[in-house]
Amino acid sequence: MTKGRNLWVRNIRPLGGEITDILILDGEIAETCTDVPETTEVLNGAGAIALPGLINAHCHLDKTRWGLPWEPHAAGPTRDERIAADREMRRGLMASTKERAAALAGHCAALGTSHIRTHVDVEPEFGLLAIEALLELSDEIADRVSIELVAFPQFGLVTNPGTAALMEAAIKLGASLLGGIDPSSIDHDRAGQLDAIFDMAERTGAGIDIHLHETAEEGAASLDMICAHTKALGMAGRVTVSHGFCLGTVDEKRLAGLINAMADAGVGVVSYAPGDSPVPPVKRLVEAGVAVGVGTDGIRDAWTPYGNGDMLERAMMLAYRSGFRRDEDIELALNAVIAGGAALMGLENHGLAPGCAGDMVLVNAETLADAVTARPSRKAVIKGGVNLMAASCL
Amino acid sequence: MTKGRNLWVRNIRPLGGEITDILILDGEIAETCTDVPETTEVLNGAGAIALPGLINAHCHLDKTRWGLPWEPHAAGPTRDERIAADREMRRGLMASTKERAAALAGHCAALGTSHIRTHVDVEPEFGLLAIEALLELSDEIADRVSIELVAFPQFGLVTNPGTAALMEAAIKLGASLLGGIDPSSIDHDRAGQLDAIFDMAERTGAGIDIHLHETAEEGAASLDMICAHTKALGMAGRVTVSHGFCLGTVDEKRLAGLINAMADAGVGVVSYAPGDSPVPPVKRLVEAGVAVGVGTDGIRDAWTPYGNGDMLERAMMLAYRSGFRRDEDIELALNAVIAGGAALMGLENHGLAPGCAGDMVLVNAETLADAVTARPSRKAVIKGGVNLMAASCL
Structure with missing residues (x-):
């Protein structure tokens, strides 16, 4: 650096x-x-x-087509169809991972993003290629933007043998966090996936950031278990739930319980301010003491054609989707790309x-x-x- | 011109x-x-x-604070509190209506907006001041952007004596359309407000554009009546429903019936792609033959601190909120700021x-x-x- x-x-x-x-x-x-x-x-x-510096607390630099010609979105409308399209696209683009990620990260840096947490796919077919590319990039670009890696089991953990070992290897190489994804609906083994991740975290000292698209009670039960594991291991402040759609789809009583559990365990949440999925109740979460960050999620990749890497735009979108109109509320959304993201990423020397x-x-x-x-x-x-x-x- | x-x-x-x-x-x-x-x-x-040229089919140029210092949003969270805050703000700003509207319209023109339909408040307290200001502006700025006026009873029609006469006077002065707003929940007299508007339209030859924030069955019943009146008077292609939140909040069977009624009567709809209110089902409406336009709604006014007048951004927002990812779907959203808006505004010579x-x-x-x-x-x-x-x- x-x-x-x-x-x-x-x-x-x-x-x-x-x-x-x-x-x-x-x-x-x-x-x-x-x-x-x-x-x-x-x-x-x-x-x-x-x-x-603005903080992008959830990105997928390895998946982006930034800088490549426009490619019409090819996936069907479900999460699983998007995962399949992503895998197909990646087969052709694995070799250019560092170049693509560098193009996007450099663009984000120019827009004032000082820190990016990027989830990097780890999977037997591709091995640690993407992790290695992103670690190299992280080093080379550190004077413009700090990149933190999550070893991410995009294609399943329990159901995808070999993935757990690669995740652990990624942490040894330099990734900072262990990822996870929809333990119930992807792996169909909530306890199996979460136990594996938290066990690994205990062994390696890595943090955790789990994609939770699961909605309603399915997601709520996963979130409950994440909070319980976090508390049991004393990992307060080092566990993030990404998306957390369930927080926008459970009833009031369940929601209050989930927010309390998150605050009590020290589990944070990152939203990308989705257009057509539920946005977590930012204000209530912040008021309860839960760290709330904002990410871009994927930018111009097999999952989505949207995104420009501007974290002020993401703050605007979070505020707009949350119905924030008053200055103090809009500032809550801005704070999510500043202090909220810093809290999630454990940046103690972030600020002015x-x-x-x-x-x-x-x-x-x-x-x-x-x-x-x-x-x-x-x-x-x-x-x-x-x-x-x-x-x-x- | x-x-x-x-x-x-x-x-x-x-x-x-x-x-x-x-x-x-x-x-x-x-x-x-x-x-x-x-x-x-x-x-x-x-x-x-x-x-x-891009078409902004729903704007409130007379309400904007564009070009004025930042003013924190002062209204409470309900429609009625926003109306009250709006009235209060307008009292202090009526004299600068033309100047404020000119600043925003000029900005929109520079971003490629060739046509704006603006709803202009008509009300006994303010009389026709805003209409006169906007008609002057429309004339002066016509070489940069074409402005069409809706005489808009923001503060109620049936319940606000004198408003109807002012609306009719506005049409005689040069406004092109008669506005309306939530006949059931603002005037508490669905038939009374709609009868008055359609009677006036018949007498004056003006078109109609009615704000419909009403959700679920309340809005659906209003929309039914608007379609019935439109059909009875043979006003196909000259009646627009703005917002149409009810189209995003009724069940499948009711929705199908409403869409059929709109297509049959020739009633179009304009959305501003709200962040926290329901977005009408754009694709279904278009496929049924309903004209769908996009507006900015208010920009930096007593109702909202958001907005930059960019119609490509509104198309993006409509697509994003609709979950559109495929090119052909995103093009539907783009078409709403082009051919959709042109159909609503009756622009026969719009295109390339x-x-x-x-x-x-x-x-x-x-x-x-x-x-x-x-x-x-x-x-x-x-x-x-x-x-x-x-x-x-x-």
């Missing part, structure tokens, strides 16, 4: 507050702006709002306070809600004290 | 088809490109996709065929679905044969 540089960011409004300066020294936000080294580069924000990493996005907007609804072009994107939009970085 | 000019638009792909040229003569698309007058300006599309108005948008995209999902910046916006993005127009 390139060592962070010094940057004196002047005339900015941190999180929409009063105008001030922030000094980044050696890639980290300094206590004060009193001792500015002579050679420090100066960036005049001219009153722009400064946001911490002294000691935090020098990751920052400047946008021309009046208020935070204005920044979310308007999604203005990025005036500057700073990673580790380097302005990525400076001429020398383009 | 400024008379259209001549423009030779070269190397474009009309609606994503084969590369070709289109000649606009005196603001109208010519039969062929064989007799190009010597002084004709040339615009090289360099392979861009050409779309007809010879004889059509020289309204066109150029975007760099591979396919139509690519144009919708990516919403690229506009490479050129042509209105009546004039490139609005030419240096002389900026």
